[in-house]
Amino acid sequence: MGAEHAIVLGAGMGGLLAARVLADVYDRVTVVERDQLARTPHSRRGVPQGRHVHGLLPGGAHVIEELFPGLLEELVDWGGTKLVDYARFRFLPDGVHRLSPEMDVEPVYQPSRPFLETGVRARLRELANVEIVDGCDVVGLVTEGARVGGVRVVRRGAAAEELAADLVVDATGRGSRTPMWLAELGYDRPGEEEVVIDVRYTSRLVRLAPDVVPETLTVIGSNPDRPVGMALAAYENGTWLFTVYGYGDEHPTPDYESMLEFAARVAPAHMIAALREAEPLDDVSTFRFRANRRRRYDRMRRFPEGLLVFGDAMCGFNPIYGQGMTVAALEALVLRECLRRGDRQLARRFFRGAAKPIQMAWNMTIGADLALPYVAGPRPLPLRLMNSYVGRVLTAAEHDPVVAARFFKVSAFVEKPPRLMTPSMIARVVAANRRARRLAPAATPDVPAASPVGR
Numbered sequence: 001m002g003a004e005h006a007i008v009l010g011a012g013m014g015g016l017l018a019a020r021v022l023a024d025v026y027d028r029v030t031v032v033e034r035d036q037l038a039r040t041p042h043s044r045r046g047v048p049q050g051r052h053v054h055g056l057l058p059g060g061a062h063v064i065e066e067l068f069p070g071l072l073e074e075l076v077d078w079g080g081t082k083l084v085d086y087a088r089f090r091f092l093p094d095g096v097h098r099l100s101p102e103m104d105v106e107p108v109y110q111p112s113r114p115f116l117e118t119g120v121r122a123r124l125r126e127l128a129n130v131e132i133v134d135g136c137d138v139v140g141l142v143t144e145g146a147r148v149g150g151v152r153v154v155r156r157g158a159a160a161e162e163l164a165a166d167l168v169v170d171a172t173g174r175g176s177r178t179p180m181w182l183a184e185l186g187y188d189r190p191g192e193e194e195v196v197i198d199v200r201y202t203s204r205l206v207r208l209a210p211d212v213v214p215e216t217l218t219v220i221g222s223n224p225d226r227p228v229g230m231a232l233a234a235y236e237n238g239t240w241l242f243t244v245y246g247y248g249d250e251h252p253t254p255d256y257e258s259m260l261e262f263a264a265r266v267a268p269a270h271m272i273a274a275l276r277e278a279e280p281l282d283d284v285s286t287f288r289f290r291a292n293r294r295r296r297y298d299r300m301r302r303f304p305e306g307l308l309v310f311g312d313a314m315c316g317f318n319p320i321y322g323q324g325m326t327v328a329a330l331e332a333l334v335l336r337e338c339l340r341r342g343d344r345q346l347a348r349r350f351f352r353g354a355a356k357p358i359q360m361a362w363n364m365t366i367g368a369d370l371a372l373p374y375v376a377g378p379r380p381l382p383l384r385l386m387n388s389y390v391g392r393v394l395t396a397a398e399h400d401p402v403v404a405a406r407f408f409k410v411s412a413f414v415e416k417p418p419r420l421m422t423p424s425m426i427a428r429v430v431a432a433n434r435r436a437r438r439l440a441p442a443a444t445p446d447v448p449a450a451s452p453v454g455r
């Protein structure tokens, strides 16, 4: 494989992870980023989602550990948070049932998005054949006959220039211009699948008084009766990120008082009291997320050699399930495997391979979103049956730590969804639901869940 120079467009989590695996095969890897990057964690314009709660699921953490051994523990040494005691995890996927704190699962690393990205970037910079060029806007592709041979870029205050490459990987996020560039080059645009959700996040970084909130991580999801949720995460060096979200018109005005009132609909009183007394460390930020959107590069009949599309540029998921970075990490493993087999038909093989983790995440997200009556879309019988079963799983997970652990591992990409439907799991779920009905005959037994496990 004549692997000389690869260029990655975008230094978000997707671009950094792609660059890491490319560095094992290409003589040189250049990551081109529009933003100016600091050496210390900071929120930046190109990643506005970094101002909102970002969870790294254990499935994604495993990949980061494989690609950057010891990094996550290093982040803990530098002041990061690691959730070890599940009594400190208040996780109500459907806003009603709390997963049993007695579940036996691995620790969860809890870096903020800027902290994680800075750590990964620093490790990447240590590789001799990787260069990160910031303040550099990619404005187009350069072609050599039928293949992509580089990119056109504009550095701050300079004229446009061309950078030659044997492979270009577009990891510029949801705003990726590859569909437009393909059309300009005479190719079809990829087909798109979309499920409109209109979720709005409102967040603020704060400092809480010591020991007023025992929970290191709180995640309270929405359900059919309540289109709102919240998260509170202990981040590095005594900072906490407080996020509320809602569907459609359910969102606070962008001020802290309104956030508190909104959160009081779902959060326990001690948390609201602590947040009321919190010291603000940043302004209130908002983010509107219109739709789950998947671009079907895996279904294109013609695609130029020398180009790949990666991460959110290929598929963006409802952020409330925290899947994006983990799916990008799984795509990095697919890319590594494809590169090991040479560069022949690389795009076709990569898109087909990446379609597998994307499909799994897509099914979970869409399945969970369509359990909510305020999300429009078809609900075939298998989906309704699955969501009804997931509702029963969550009822069971409240008191059965084995069911809780299995649900958590599936949601976190540590185990595959069929593991929730083994005969022993079904038996536990049925028994726990019978028990719950006996103990609380008046209660509604199964709330259709907005949980991260779909079809």
Ligand SMILES: Cc1cc2nc3c(=O)[nH]c(=O)nc-3n(C[C@H](O)[C@H](O)[C@H](O)COP(=O)(O)OP(=O)(O)OC[C@H]3O[C@@H](n4cnc5c(N)ncnc54)[C@H](O)[C@@H]3O)c2cc1C
Pocket: 009, 010, 011, 012, 013, 014, 015, 032, 033, 034, 035, 045, 046, 047, 049, 052, 053, 054, 055, 056, 057, 136, 137, 138, 139, 171, 172, 173, 174, 175, 201, 287, 289, 310, 311, 312, 313, 319, 320, 321, 322, 323, 324, 325, 326, 328
């Ligand atoms: C509100 C919100 C909350 C989220 N919460 C979670 C969570 O809890 N857990 C999780 O795993 N995921 C979460 N995600 C998703 C996650 O942020 C992404 O999936 C993940 O970062 C991978 O994205 P990416 O690297 O493909 O794109 P991005 O992170 O969007 O990065 C794209 C990069 O490309 C750069 N760029 C763009 N255009 C150009 C250009 N023309 N030239 C040069 N550079 C360019 C940008 O500056 C940026 O650095 C959330 C997303 C949102 C919106």
